[in-house]
Amino acid sequence: MRCALPLPSLASTGRDINFDLKRVEGYRNFCNKIWNASRFVLMNCVDGDSNAKPIDQTANPDVWELPEKWIMSRLNSSIKDIHQHFAQYRLDMVSQDIYEFIWNEYCDWYVELAKASLNDDSVTDARKAQIRYVLLHVLETALRFSHPIMPYLTEQIWQTIAPLLGRKNTDSIVVADYPQTEASQISEQTEADMAWLQELIASVRNIRGEMKLGNAVRLPVLLQNVSADEEARLSRIKNQFKALAKVESLDIVKEGNEVPLSSSSMVGQLRVLVPMKGLIDPTAELKRLGKSFDKLQKQAEGISRKLSNEGFVSKAPAQVVESEKAKLAELEGQLTAMTAQMEQLKAL
Structure with a gap:
């Protein structure tokens, strides 16, 4: 054995x-x-x-x-x-x-x-x-x-x-x-620094997978909502992060600065962003988003019709009606965000 x-x-x-x-x-x-x-x-x-x-x-x-x-x-x-x-x-x-x-x-x-x-x-x-x-x-x-x-x-x-x-x-x-x-x-400090580095690398790898980008492509990465402690920690792990996550450039977005159209992920309160320009085909991405938009819109219209039906609203339990209203509000929020993203893609 x-x-x-x-x-x-x-x-x-x-x-x-x-x-x-x-x-x-x-x-x-x-x-x-x-x-x-x-x-x-x-x-x-x-x-x-x-x-x-x-x-x-x-x-x-x-x-x-x-x-x-x-x-x-x-x-x-x-x-x-x-x-x-x-x-x-x-x-x-x-x-x-x-x-x-x-x-x-x-x-x-x-x-x-x-x-x-x-x-x-x-x-x-x-x-x-x-x-x-x-x-x-x-x-x-x-x-x-x-x-x-x-x-x-x-x-x-x-x-x-x-x-x-x-x-x-x-x-x-x-x-x-x-x-x-x-x-x-x-060292608890060292282990905490490494755990944070692992989370950052995982977030970039997830974005890479979502954008269907191979490991050969080095990505530009932006970090938003970076605290003073995180900025100090970043200085200690920057080289390792860029090497393992295959990162070409790493920049911190200051508060109030405009962020380009990006795919993003969260590490605690910190937001990891990879700008899309130059990395994706805007036409193909618009087509993909268009299909998702149509699917969400049909769901929203179905719930809206249900809530417009007086018979449903008067007979259904209150919690069911409130649940449907919450679903509609969530779908409308997603549609608004998707519309803004498609407008940005059209400008690329």
Whole structure:
């Protein structure tokens, strides 16, 4: 068995479980995810002749940026949670901690952020050496805390990863030290900054999907209703945001300034906008909006006729009549907004 996670992940204390083949398939995919992430790390840490590229052997927080500070904070937060859940005999929670950290945080986010920096010619060699260290350190540590419930895969990868950091001081990961929490590296501010960055990136990706724009297209992005605290936070994450969201330009719209016709999304009170001009075919968009307008108008006319019928108004319960009036008001609002949007499109 490559991974013993499926059963403990389901088995909370005192619960009988049925064998779930889908869960086994899911954790097979998890093993593949770890294997592929390890291959990426090795490709960026070892050259074609199997010689190690410049890799720092110790942490140097002075050259860390948000991604490094965040993944080290999350690593130590996860180790803390894993120890707590082992002490409580909550193997289901241990499994969840391991899965969430490796898949959703290390693989899906930090590896992607590191890839952007390692491929950026403007990033210094000193920083790249530290990024390689963090990639290896986090992966090696994650292999050690995953080993008790994922023995064979972690052993195989650890035998290759550990020597690159000078950590293969035992013959097997089985007798390597279990990771301990370094509380000084846990930062609530850093984790909050990263969570906000993830929301911003998700909002731009949603807009990209709605506008049917490929990842190759770099988007101009405007931010509206930006607070002073958010502007300060933005200065700390701007480069990572532009790299991962494939953003060409990023500007803050000052209060009172006119905003061009844009597709938008909300992150709290902050509004993320992508101007449409030059990114879409106005004729095709007008045609799409026209069809939606006709559909909404028919719905509004049907409700209006119903409310004009004295028999319906007098016999229907009051809450039903009020509900129909609310639906009509909402439809009329959507039609007004759509009309304004179509007028703007005609001007493009």
